[in-house]
Amino acid sequence: MAGRGREEGFPHWLLHTFLVLMVLVTVYPLLWVLTIAFSGGQSLALAGLPAQPSKLDLLRAVTPWPERVSADNFTAVFRDQPFARWLLNSVAISAATTVLGVFLACTAAYAFSRFRFPGRRSGMMSFLVSQMFPGTLMLIPLYIIIVQWLGLGSSRIGLVLVYSTTAIPFCVWMLKGYFDTIPRELEEAAVIEGAGPARIFWTVVLPLAKPAIAITALFSFMTAWNEFILAATFMDKEEMYTAPVGLRFFVGGFSQQWGYFAAGSIVVSIPVVFLFLYLQKYLVSGLTAGSVKG
Amino acid sequence: MTAPASQDPRLQAVHVARFHAGLAAGLVIALGLSWAWLRGTASAGYEGRARKEAVGALTGLAGEVEQAGGEGDGVRAALQAWQAGQPAGTVGRVVVLSGARLEASTDPKDAGDRAAPRRLAHDEKPVFDRAQRMRGIVIENRDQEEKKPELEVVLEDGRFSMAAPVRKGGEVIGAVEVVRPAAPPPAAPGVPAALLALALPVVVFLPLRRAGRIVAGLAALALFAAGVAGFGAYAQRLVGGAADAIQALSAAGVLGLGVLLFVALGGAARFRSALVRNRVAYAYTLPAMVGMLVLVFFPFFYGILISFTGQTIYNTSAPLTEIWNGLHNYASILGDFSIVHRAEDGSLALSYGNFYWTLIFTVVWTVTNVAIGVSVGLVLALVLNTKGLALRPIYRVLLILPWAMPNYITALIWRGMFHRQFGVVNYARMLFGAEPISWFDQPFTSFLTALATNGWLSFPFMMVVSLGALQSIPADLYEAARVDGASRWQQFTSITLPSLKPALVPAVILSVVWTFNMFNIIYLVTAGEPGGATEILITQAYKYAFQQYRYGYAAAYSTVIFIILLVYGVFQNRVTRATEGI
Numbered sequence: 030m031a032g033r034g035r036e037e038g039f040p041h042w043l044l045h046t047f048l049v050l051m052v053l054v055t056v057y058p059l060l061w062v063l064t065i066a067f068s069g070g071q072s073l074a075l076a077g078l079p080a081q082p083s084k085l086d087l088l089r090a091v092t093p094w095p096e097r098v099s100a101d102n103f104t105a106v107f108r109d110q111p112f113a114r115w116l117l118n119s120v121a122i123s124a125a126t127t128v129l130g131v132f133l134a135c136t137a138a139y140a141f142s143r144f145r146f147p148g149r150r151s152g153m154m155s156f157l158v159s160q161m162f163p164g165t166l167m168l169i170p171l172y173i174i175i176v177q178w179l180g181l182g183s184s185r186i187g188l189v190l191v192y193s194t195t196a197i198p199f200c201v202w203m204l205k206g207y208f209d210t211i212p213r214e215l216e217e218a219a220v221i222e223g224a225g226p227a228r229i230f231w232t233v234v235l236p237l238a239k240p241a242i243a244i245t246a247l248f249s250f251m252t253a254w255n256e257f258i259l260a261a262t263f264m265d266k267e268e269m270y271t272a273p274v275g276l277r278f279f280v281g282g283f284s285q286q287w288g289y290f291a292a293g294s295i296v297v298s299i300p301v302v303f304l305f306l307y308l309q310k311y312l313v314s315g316l317t318a319g320s321v322k323g
Numbered sequence: 324m325t326a327p328a329s330q331d332p333r334l335q336a337v338h339v340a341r342f343h344a345g346l347a348a349g350l351v352i353a354l355g356l357s358w359a360w361l362r363g364t365a366s367a368g369y370e371g372r373a374r375k376e377a378v379g380a381l382t383g384l385a386g387e388v389e390q391a392g393g394e395g396d397g398v399r400a401a402l403q404a405w406q407a408g409q410p411a412g413t414v415g416r417v418v419v420l421s422g423a424r425l426e427a428s429t430d431p432k433d434a435g436d437r438a439a440p441r442r443l444a445h446d447e448k449p450v451f452d453r454a455q456r457m458r459g460i461v462i463e464n465r466d467q468e469e470k471k472p473e474l475e476v477v478l479e480d481g482r483f484s485m486a487a488p489v490r491k492g493g494e495v496i497g498a499v500e501v502v503r504p505a506a507p508p509p510a511a512p513g514v515p516a517a518l519l520a521l522a523l524p525v526v527v528f529l530p531l532r533r534a535g536r537i538v539a540g541l542a543a544l545a546l547f548a549a550g551v552a553g554f555g556a557y558a559q560r561l562v563g564g565a566a567d568a569i570q571a572l573s574a575a576g577v578l579g580l581g582v583l584l585f586v587a588l589g590g591a592a593r594f595r596s597a598l599v600r601n602r603v604a605y606a607y608t609l610p611a612m613v614g615m616l617v618l619v620f621f622p623f624f625y626g627i628l629i630s631f632t633g634q635t636i637y638n639t640s641a642p643l644t645e646i647w648n649g650l651h652n653y654a655s656i657l658g659d660f661s662i663v664h665r666a667e668d669g670s671l672a673l674s675y676g677n678f679y680w681t682l683i684f685t686v687v688w689t690v691t692n693v694a695i696g697v698s699v700g701l702v703l704a705l706v707l708n709t710k711g712l713a714l715r716p717i718y719r720v721l722l723i724l725p726w727a728m729p730n731y732i733t734a735l736i737w738r739g740m741f742h743r744q745f746g747v748v749n750y751a752r753m754l755f756g757a758e759p760i761s762w763f764d765q766p767f768t769s770f771l772t773a774l775a776t777n778g779w780l781s782f783p784f785m786m787v788v789s790l791g792a793l794q795s796i797p798a799d800l801y802e803a804a805r806v807d808g809a810s811r812w813q814q815f816t817s818i819t820l821p822s823l824k825p826a827l828v829p830a831v832i833l834s835v836v837w838t839f840n841m842f843n844i845i846y847l848v849t850a851g852e853p854g855g856a857t858e859i860l861i862t863q864a865y866k867y868a869f870q871q872y873r874y875g876y877a878a879a880y881s882t883v884i885f886i887i888l889l890v891y892g893v894f895q896n897r898v899t900r901a902t903e904g905i
Binding site for chain 2: 039041044045047048051052054055056058059061062065072073074075078082084087088090091132133134136137139140141143144146147149155156159161162163164165166167168169170171172173177190191193194195197198201226230234254255256257262273276277280287290294297298299301302305306309
């Protein structure tokens with residue numbers, strides 16, 4: 030009924046034209062990177078141009094379709110470049126961050142949700158406030174602590190420690206919200222059966238919170254996987270680069286290996302793009318809910 | 324703590340025992356800290372003194388050799404005379420650049436057929452190079468305002484290896500090179516002394532356990548002072564009385580006193596009982612709290628601390644008190660109002676490095692981006708919300724893709740597309756008959772590239788948020804409005820917009836902060852080109868820290884950014900509260 034009321038608006042073909050145009054603008058850069066990845070070359074031009082290009086040549090040069098379809102860039106980036114190593118670094122760092130970060134967040138969120146103790150409120154508020162600390166203000170002392178004091182520059186451990194602690198506040202707030210919805214009666218029943226707090230946490234609460242934990246884990250993974258500045262600052266040695274730093278290495282400075290960059294980007298992006306599409310509804314509600322509370 | 328309670332002998336014994344424990348804990352803190360600090364400065368101060376002594380020996384020799392004319396038998400005699408006054412193991416050599424000659428040497432290896440004077444051997448090239456380097460520094464210093472030290476001192480394997488130029492008639496003709504062993508550092512204040520200063524007051528207190536509360540309290544304070552002062556006097560004699568040694572000792576003393584009072588007045592006991600009562604809760608929060616303290620809160624406060632110092636990459640190990648420069652960084656950031664300067668040809672030009680230029684640029688950058696994000700996102704959401712529109716899920720997924728892509732990849736893609744020679748954007752311009760542009764050569768076009776990139780990746784967030792809010796508006800609201808004869812525009816302004824507000828306001832607040840701190844886009848797309856014109860505050864701070872290595876200055880810059888965000892946060896909180904009230 031409401032739909033009929035809005036029919037007096039724009040005709041659908043107009044809306045479709047508008048949407049198709051917007052989709053073209055949106056998708057074009059992605060097609061561009063796909064084209065370069067499958068071109069088999071390192072040039073960032075989509076097609077070669079003659080000295081006096083005609084309109085047709087120019088049209089060809091902006092059409093995102095490779096002149097010659099080839100998967101050479103994908104094989105070469107793994108075979109001739111240390112990209113596999115960088116990818117491995119990223120996988121190892123992101124996986125370790127996820128495990129450590131989720132462990133830290135679960136325990137803290139459980140305590141904040143279930144116990145009343147002095148410092149609970151101020152602890153949670155301090156987590157929230159820490160989200161306002163600007164990145165570069167943290168970056169300098171973190172660099173001094175991790176690289177110069179602890180000697181963990183160009184080491185995976187250093188990045189894992191930093192990633193998992195900086196992710197704590199977001200994860201704790203998200204998990205606490207979920208723990209709050211788990212009825213306490215279940216735990217009380219376990220207490221009557223004689224289970225201790227540790228047993229309750231591991232065998233009652235955690236299994237019930239599986240969906241929330243899975244989402245928190247995926248977020249932690251994605252943040253670590255996509256992180257660029259800290260990794261670029263901490264990782265000096267080429268063999269310790271993470272995938273983002275490595276991709277930038279292909280096209281940063283005077284290096285112009287756009288083919289490797291494009292192929293690598295696709296390999297790096299595909300898992301997170303799908304993860305993201307799956308997770309975005311949680312992300313939106315989490316973000317906006319968090320900021321309303323703050 | 325009423326009067327009758329304090330007369331209860333058992334309670335009194337508890338208080339006295341607390342004083343005893345507090346005395347011990349306070350002493351451990353005060354003595355431990357000052358012991359560690361003294362040990363650090365003893366070795367650091369010693370290295371400075373040893374270096375001074377070694378440089379004195381080097382410049383003395385250089386002076387002697389210059390007086391003897393720089394070459395010939397006189398030089399050899401001067402070297403021998405100098406050698407006599409040096410500790411065993413010292414080696415001096417005089418090198419003359421012309422002809423690459425070793426003019427004189429007291430190195431035991433330079434005997435027999437290698438005895439000076441002779442030509443330098445092939446494997447002695449580093450020696451010759453060093454002499455060349457000295458000449459280079461002297462020549463370079465002639466037309467420099469800031470002169471480099473005209474000598475070279477390296478400490479390796481406990482020996483100073485040094486070189487200084489030898490001049491004759493204003494020209495550098497050679498160099499003296501000296502290797503001189505550095506004596507091992509003196510013993511630091513010993514552990515036994517610190518333990519003695521700790522144990523003595525604690526033992527002396529033992530008989531006082533039967534005394535009254537007031538006597539015991541006064542005795543604990545006196546014993547604490549005696550222990551700290553005794554250790555201080557002993558350590559100062561050993562290390563040599565520097566003013567900051569007294570400062571550090573008294574700081575440790577005050578801290579120890581605080582611990583003493585905390586324990587003695589029952590704070591520790593209350594703290595402990597709270598800890599015990601809630602031990603399960605604290606155990607669960609402990610890992611996260613420790614992580615946050617060490618890698619989030621400590622760095623934050625440490626960052627603010629170093630913003631008051633002149634720390635650079637070269638003095639990170641120096642104590643902060645030595646490089647303290649108060650508000651100097653803040654004054655030079657905030658006190659520099661010269662946004663405009665005169666270029667060499669007399670015309671007015673903008674100073675892109677100026678803080679206020681960067682601030683203005685950052686604000687313009689944030690406002691334009693959020694405006695683009697909100698308007699594009701909102702329009703798309705309204706279109707996608709049309710009832711009965713075909714293919715809606717497909718459009719939605721495709722339009723969300725920019726948000727899903729890692730943003731550093733997006734940034735690098737757009738940088739490639741804006742390439743002067745091979746970028747598709749310039750090809751598209753040529754297709755429409757326009758000239759290709761060097762996008763990163765002009766501040767405005769460079770800004771446009773970053774704007775296009777960020778606009779592209781930020782509209783999906785607004786679209787998703789608006790779409791969610793639109794779908795939650797009950798349809799009968801529109802129905803009722805239409806029955807009342809409201810036009811479409813009236814429906815939009817009085818139903819759609821107000822219903823969007825609760826979702827859009829937090830989203831806008833969030834995206835203002837995101838864009839304000841959007842490091843990756845600026846850093847990877849424009850990189851601040853041309854000449855820092857398109858730098859935002861956060862990338863500028865990064866450049867101060869990691870390209871110029873001025874940590875203190877960059878920390879001050881970041882603190883200013885934090886304060887700006889804080890003011891914004893408080894302000895927006897007030898505004899949203901006020902609007903919620905309506």
